Structure formats: structure tokens, C-alpha cells
Amino acid sequence: MALKHVHFVGKLLQSAAEIESVIINGWVKKEHRKGRWSFLHVSDGENHDTIQVVLPKDVGHNVGVGSAITISGKWTKSGGKQQAMELLARDCRVWCKDEGKINITSVDQIRKFPHLRTKHEAFASLMRMRSKVTSDSHRFFADRGYVHIDTPLISSNDCEGAGETFIIKASNDDDFFGTEDKYLPVSGQLHLEAMTSAFPKVYTLNPTFRAEKSLSRQHLAEFRMLEAEIGFLDNVEILCDEVEDFVRHVVAESNSLVEDKSRLGIFTEELDTESIGPLADVVSSINRFPRLTYSEACKMLEDRGEKIVDGFSKAQELQLVDLCKSPLFILNFPSEQKPFYMKRSSDEKNALCFDFIAPIVGELAGGSIRETDAEKMRSKMDSPSLSWYYELRKRGTPQTGGFGIGFERLIQTLFGIPSIKDVIPFPRMKKMKFYISQISMVKLKRRYFLVEDLSEDGRIIKNSVAVHAIMEKIKELFGDYGAAAAVSQLSRRPIKAPTGMMIFRSSAECAHFVEKALPFVTKMGDKFVQLRLLRKSSTIRGLYLFAWEEHNRRVYSMAADQEKEDCLQTMAVTTGKRVPKSRNKRIWD
Known part of the structure; x- marks a missing residue:
């Protein structure tokens, strides 16, 4: 196949006349199937235009969104109402399938x-x-x-x-x-x-x-x-x-x-x-x-x-x-x-x-x-x-x-x-990691932080507000590089402790940004806070167990100080010394 015989999607869309032999190269943006037919929306990257490719099952199926393909077939009038013309495929070559799905919601994730x-x-x-x-x-x-x-x-x-x-x-x-x-x-x-x-x-x-x-x-x-x-x-x-x-x-x-x-x-x-x-x-x-x-x-x-x-x-x-x-x-x-x-x-x-x-x-x-x-x-x-x-x-x-x-x-x-x-394809700056595999990101080790708010303000802090406050402090201490490195992996995990505890998660490589920023966070939204790091762990279950035991210890201590023997006996029966198996994953729900 000579490159001069390859059609551009943009120019093809301008043609209302049928063309017997058409070849396009591109990437699948959308795919859906109906019976023995697959319908692909294909872009060649020259612009945002896509054309609909009608792919019979005997020519190809399960191509996959993001796959790089070459389609040859006939440019003909469409039987659907959403487009005037479509490409009826006679041959489909899949050069490479896209094995991962990129779900990017922020510019910081794009930079990563x-x-x-x-x-x-x-x-x-x-x-x-x-x-x-x-x-x-x-x-x-x-x-x-x-x-x-x-x-x-x-x-x-x-x-x-x-x-x-x-x-x-x-x-x-x-x-x-x-x-x-x-x-x-x-x-x-x-x-x-x-x-x-x-x-x-x-x-x-x-x-x-x-x-x-x-x-x-x-x-x-x-x-x-x-x-x-x-x-x-x-x-x-x-x-x-x-x-x-x-x-x-x-x-x-x-x-x-x-x-x-x-x-x-x-x-x-x-x-x-x-x-x-x-x-x-x-x-x-x-x-x-x-x-x-x-x-x-x-x-x-x-x-x-x-x-x-x-x-x-x-x-x-x-x-x-x-x-x-x-x-x-x-x-x-x-x-x-x-x-x-x-x-x-x-x-x-x-x-x-x-x-x-x-x-x-x-x-x-x-x-x-x-x-x-x-x-x-x-x-x-x-x-x-x-x-x-x-x-x-x-x-x-x-x-x-x-x-x-x-x-x-x-x-x-x-x-x-x-x-x-x-605005540059591959930015270079001090102490950067040149490439991070998005496929291997799933396997990256994580770090979890059990944090306690010591302030007397008992108002509940929203997850997004808490994470934003930490991100702003990381940005202040480490600049855009630190913020960009941490943002896509920093989140707050659910834990409904009555003692003001919170759990945050980050990637292991960015954990030092979070750990150094936490003591300097004094405000989350309109609430003034005083944060203390209780424990850092590589597993969230370890922090749930520690939080449960710490909570029990404090309640026991409080009851003992007040000499409430009946409370102590009831707690010993109902809680024991470990977390009930049914609550290993999430406590205080």
C-alpha cells in the first residue's frame, strides 16, 4: 500500500459521491456492535473529524477503542440518519490494540x-x-x-x-x-x-x-x-x-x-x-x-x-x-x-x-x-x-x-x-521522571496516612475540601512539580470515626510530599484544623485495625477514668480486643 493512495478523513467527508476503493489509516474513537455488524468511528488525527466504518463480522470484530487500524473498502451512502456517507469495509488490519483505558479528568493527570x-x-x-x-x-x-x-x-x-x-x-x-x-x-x-x-x-x-x-x-x-x-x-x-x-x-x-x-x-x-x-x-x-x-x-x-x-x-x-x-x-x-x-x-x-x-x-x-x-x-x-x-x-x-x-x-x-x-510534547525539568507507564500504574505501591484533627471544631470536612487543602500546601512547598506528581494519586478514604480521624492515600513515590505537607495544613475550607499523623502504612487494612484499636483504647480509658464499671463490661462483650471480621474492610459504617 503506497502512502499516496491513503485517503484523509477530512477530505473524504467532503465527498458526496461514492468511491469504489478507499483506504484510511487511523484510530478507533468509538465502537458499538449490532448483530453481525460493528460500527466504528475512526479518526486519522489530522483533525477531530471521524467517519463511520461499517465492519462485517467476517471482516473483523472486537477491534477495540484506541486501536490503530487500516481499513479498505467502499465509500458509499449511509443507511443511517446520523451521517450521509460511510465506509463499508472489505478489509481491516489491526496494527495494535490499546490495552488500557485512559480516564483523564484533570490537566495534572495529562502531565503525568x-x-x-x-x-x-x-x-x-x-x-x-x-x-x-x-x-x-x-x-x-x-x-x-x-x-x-x-x-x-x-x-x-x-x-x-x-x-x-x-x-x-x-x-x-x-x-x-x-x-x-x-x-x-x-x-x-x-x-x-x-x-x-x-x-x-x-x-x-x-x-x-x-x-x-x-x-x-x-x-x-x-x-x-x-x-x-x-x-x-x-x-x-x-x-x-x-x-x-x-x-x-x-x-x-x-x-x-x-x-x-x-x-x-x-x-x-x-x-x-x-x-x-x-x-x-x-x-x-x-x-x-x-x-x-x-x-x-x-x-x-x-x-x-x-x-x-x-x-x-x-x-x-x-x-x-x-x-x-x-x-x-x-x-x-x-x-x-x-x-x-x-x-x-x-x-x-x-x-x-x-x-x-x-x-x-x-x-x-x-x-x-x-x-x-x-x-x-x-x-x-x-x-x-x-x-x-x-x-x-x-x-x-x-x-x-x-x-x-x-x-x-x-x-x-x-x-x-x-x-x-x-505546550511541549515532552517537557524536561529538574528531577523529573521521564516516563511513567500508565499500564503499570495499577501495580504501583501505595501509602496510607491515618491523620487526626485535634481541633475542637467538630464539623465534618468534605473529602474534596480536605484533599484540596493538602494539595495547595504541597504546591506551596514543592511547586507545580510536586503538585502534579501527587494530584492524581492523592485521595481521602472513607472512615467514620467519632474521634476526627481521616485516612489519605497517595502513591509511594509521592508519599514524602504528603507527609511533609500535613503538619503545615492549618485550614480545610472554612474550618481551622490541627493535624497529627498517627500512623503511615502500606495497607489500608493496617490503618483500619490501628484506628479501631486506638478508638477502643480511648473509650476504655475514658470509661475507666469515670469509674463506669457497667460500661467497661458492656464494651468488653461487644467489641473485644480486635476488629470484628465483618468490619475488616470499613469500620464505623
Whole structure:
């Protein structure tokens, strides 16, 4: 079967004429059987469209939802009322059955299985949207005469000198690249500048790496940078024009993604509805993005009680977006805040640069005019590994300016996705476990926590409220990583003890998050609590037994203190020293 003979589901649905021979590849989204016929709804992943496949029993049966299949048959008029046309199968090849059912109800669960999450329609939509923005970006630069450059992924310098780099070494040869350290790149800028000695406009869309220790929703260790460099340029305003044109281009092209956008609700539900919306929703109503100097932006924030220390925080950047009711450019930052390669003003007080601030993400892009004086750069960064870069200033390289756009952040701000981990297929961050098998999750060991509330408030706490309070404390202590790791396995188990006891369950791998968070939980909903961990166990039955015995001990102790002999005798007869067999699984029901 040649690939050119395979039909696309979307195009097939547009045909009202019968086609004698049709071949489709795809995945079963729904399946139901009636008599000797199976009816499959099949999608090929190009979009959300599905077609109905009528499968006779002698051709195939029990295919299974999620299975990867190839169907060949006749495209013909449907005998049902729900569709005009259907595919009557003559042959069915099942490439692989899906042995597990993914029941995902939250975005945290989607993050837990990066190798499987394309099976969730919201994430599949996001990946299609990312693909389109990628192709639209390449088209923008190609149409403007830029030459695409593949910058290296092994570098002898860390570009900005910030030190947030990964050092690479061969597994069996420490001096494979010589005695000097080599790095994964934090930027392709310096190599793009080298290309402007022959090409006036160059760009790249390449992986970059930063040893970012933050586990927040804003950072990744591996991401994509869209970087451009323009020769014969000494005006930072022209760079701002280029960035604005690019943003407007990708927004306009994304308007065709209506169906995919409509399926992103599980990702966008955490979005702050009081702030300005995604770029895709607001750009068309803005004639020109505001441009402020650094001093003007500082004054705007200081007038509202903000304190500026060495640049803007993300919260302050987003506040500026809300105040301007638009994405904006901030120009001419103080020299001491910017790296060695940026050209300075004549009085050396400011760098000829800009940051582009966008909704949801804050800083989206940064750019500058490049320094032409090699000696000035050496005075700020005198490194032998940069000697080739300084030599460019003597080899016919024109004055250049350039910018970099974080591609994942671009997807975030375009479509309103709060977490950067949701817009990349396989997010990489500090201390992550790269893959967790969803099939083996059933076999993962669990940990159970018997917790007692010592407060005098006797009100009952709902399960969802109790779990939410612990999750918020885990997020506060361990960031989004800890919360995402624990959320899908943390739950409260039923136990109706009159002494304020609660049982919580988590996976063994996340138990330390829960255990460390419990003492710091002081409020569940509107109830103030004082939690004490009584016991931790690998089985829930062990905690039920302990809770039962602890409850009996306390009641015996209370009765003995009050010298109620009749109570003691009655309890000895009715409870004994162990849990009745009929109550091994759940007590106090």
C-alpha cells in the first residue's frame, strides 16, 4: 500500500459521491456492535473529524477503542440518519490494540503521562496548533528573505555568561572535545551573528537548554528559541517593528484554528479571567503595541506602589500589560542589567535593547542592537572561547540587531495556556521522571496516612475540601512539580470515626510530599484544623485495625477514668480486643 493512495478523513467527508476503493489509516474513537455488524468511528488525527466504518463480522470484530487500524473498502451512502456517507469495509488490519483505558479528568493527570497524552483530544489539539504556528513562523521569515540556519547544539560558550548551562561529556572520554568545557546552548545568537557576514537576514528555530532549577509553570530545562539576526541595522525601533509584524502574522494565521481552540478548556480553566486575554483574542483590536522606555515603565508601576529592584518581576510585567490593556515593548534598560554583547547608548547608561511583554507569560521576546567594538565587549567578558566572536568585528560583518522569542511561551500567550509544561510534547525539568507507564500504574505501591484533627471544631470536612487543602500546601512547598506528581494519586478514604480521624492515600513515590505537607495544613475550607499523623502504612487494612484499636483504647480509658464499671463490661462483650471480621474492610459504617 503506497502512502499516496491513503485517503484523509477530512477530505473524504467532503465527498458526496461514492468511491469504489478507499483506504484510511487511523484510530478507533468509538465502537458499538449490532448483530453481525460493528460500527466504528475512526479518526486519522489530522483533525477531530471521524467517519463511520461499517465492519462485517467476517471482516473483523472486537477491534477495540484506541486501536490503530487500516481499513479498505467502499465509500458509499449511509443507511443511517446520523451521517450521509460511510465506509463499508472489505478489509481491516489491526496494527495494535490499546490495552488500557485512559480516564483523564484533570490537566495534572495529562502531565503525568507524556508518552500517552496525545490520546487526550485537548492535548492533540494543542500539538496540531503548535505545528501550525511552527509552519506559519517559517513562512513569515522565508517570505521576508531570511535564510534559515541550523545553529549548533554543542557550544564552547554560554552566550550570556549567566552560568545556567549543562556541561556535556562523552561517556568514556572526558577530553573528547579537548580540555575546555563544552555546553548545550542557551542561545544560537552568536552563531547567527557569524552568518550575517554573508547573509543580511538569518533566523533559527532550535532547541536551547538552561539548567533552570525552578519547578514553576514558567520554566523548562529544554525549550525552543525562535531567533533572528538582521545585518545593516542600528535602530532598535526597527527590531520592534519586526517582532510586532511577526506576532500579528501568527495571530492572523491562527484564526483558522477555531475547532482546536474550542477544545482547550481543560488547559485554560486555570486562567486569570480578570487579566487581559490571550494574544489571539486581543491583537486585532490594538492598532499598535505601546512602546515605553524602562524609566516610563518604572514610573507607571511606582505610582501604584510597586518597588522596582533590578528589573521587573513577572507579576509587575503582567501588571503593565493590564495597565496598557495591550502587549507592549519596554526599551532602553539600564546597562548593568544587560549582557556584554548589547550596544550601549553614547553615555553608556542604557542598553539599546527591548523586552516584549505579553499576556500570561510576561516577557515573551528580547532583542538588541549588537556591540561593534570588540574591546568594549572584552572588558565585560574576556573569554578565550569568544575569540572567534570578537574576530567577526574585523572581518566585514555589518552592524547587526536581533531578537529571540521563546517558542513555548509564544504558544502559551497565543492560546491562553497557563503552564509552559502543557505546550511541549515532552517537557524536561529538574528531577523529573521521564516516563511513567500508565499500564503499570495499577501495580504501583501505595501509602496510607491515618491523620487526626485535634481541633475542637467538630464539623465534618468534605473529602474534596480536605484533599484540596493538602494539595495547595504541597504546591506551596514543592511547586507545580510536586503538585502534579501527587494530584492524581492523592485521595481521602472513607472512615467514620467519632474521634476526627481521616485516612489519605497517595502513591509511594509521592508519599514524602504528603507527609511533609500535613503538619503545615492549618485550614480545610472554612474550618481551622490541627493535624497529627498517627500512623503511615502500606495497607489500608493496617490503618483500619490501628484506628479501631486506638478508638477502643480511648473509650476504655475514658470509661475507666469515670469509674463506669457497667460500661467497661458492656464494651468488653461487644467489641473485644480486635476488629470484628465483618468490619475488616470499613469500620464505623
